[in-house]
Amino acid sequence: MREGIPMFIRPHTLSLITTHRCTAACDHCCFGCTPDIPMSRSIPVERMRGLIDEAATMPSMKVVVFTGGECFLFGRDLVELVRHATERGLATRCVTNGYWARTRKAARKRLGELREAGLGELNLSTGSFHARYVPAERIVHAAAVAAELGLGTLVNAEVYAESDFDIDAITEHEELAGHIRSGRLRVQRNVWMTNDWGEQEISHDDRASRFREENKTGCDTVLNVLTVTPDQDLVACCGLTQELIPELHLGSVADRPLTEVVERTPDDFLKIWIHVEGPERVLEFVKRHVPDYELPTDSVHPCQTCLHLHRDETARRVLREHYRSEEDRVTDLYLAGIASQAVRNRTLPAFSTAEN
Ligand code: SF4
């Protein structure tokens, strides 16, 4: 929107949506992944190696995330990609539905290889929709083995009102409870967002509304996480609706280095604003200019609000016409955030002397 703002994109994470193919077909999956999608809807393995190399040249980059779809479908290639990222000095995380953990032995084999290649974290997705394809027992196997191997392990469970998922089977499982107490395993519940292609109608508690004061937060991932889609588009966040918001797409990295696409990204105040204050507060700004504007108060996820914000003509018009009144305030907050992050990231000596 404004020329001349130094946009200081300092991504710390490269998220590779390795493929849209998945072993499951969860209702309302954000990318519509299913087993019917061919493996050709994937980022070619050689390109993933190149993207890791390019990301490693960015001083702010710290982590590579392998997600999907189901990244474990890459088998030995996934192990070698983790090794490649590790050798480039980047931490690694895999996000999976755990289908491969049929037994403890199977889990030890898959995770042992990945651990040896340098894998640092494992995120497991589960819940009622997931469990129709991957029994929760496999999540227990995968989480137990991952924690045993010293991986930072996170279980993410869907939340919606009608869910009958027995989260206690994980949190109170004798072995897993020990790992939770020791901090090796975390379990968190995430609002399951609906979309146009999901079938089952689901609802959420009123407290989930993103427009409740306590839920209005800035978006941590926009400008901090760069995502590459299976079509090799570079995206400025790793949001659930990012594939539906053209404004978040920075360009193709099929034939151009990721760093070049980032460097050519024009300044965009809206991304900075979403980062600092979140899409709900941006829409509240719209309402201040159009008092009868209806806020999407049934939104339960920031990416749901964000999709509304980008698609809504009134919101877009008001932002185009009036954003300048917020520009200095929001830009200052953004720059202050970057500065404090830079200070937090510095390793300071305990004492400073003339010699050091
Ligand atoms: S496991 Fe994840 S990627 Fe696969 S269908 Fe379910 S939500 Fe989508």
Ligand code: SF4
């Ligand atoms: S809120 Fe918007 S910018 Fe942030 S992650 Fe979701 S889709 Fe991306």
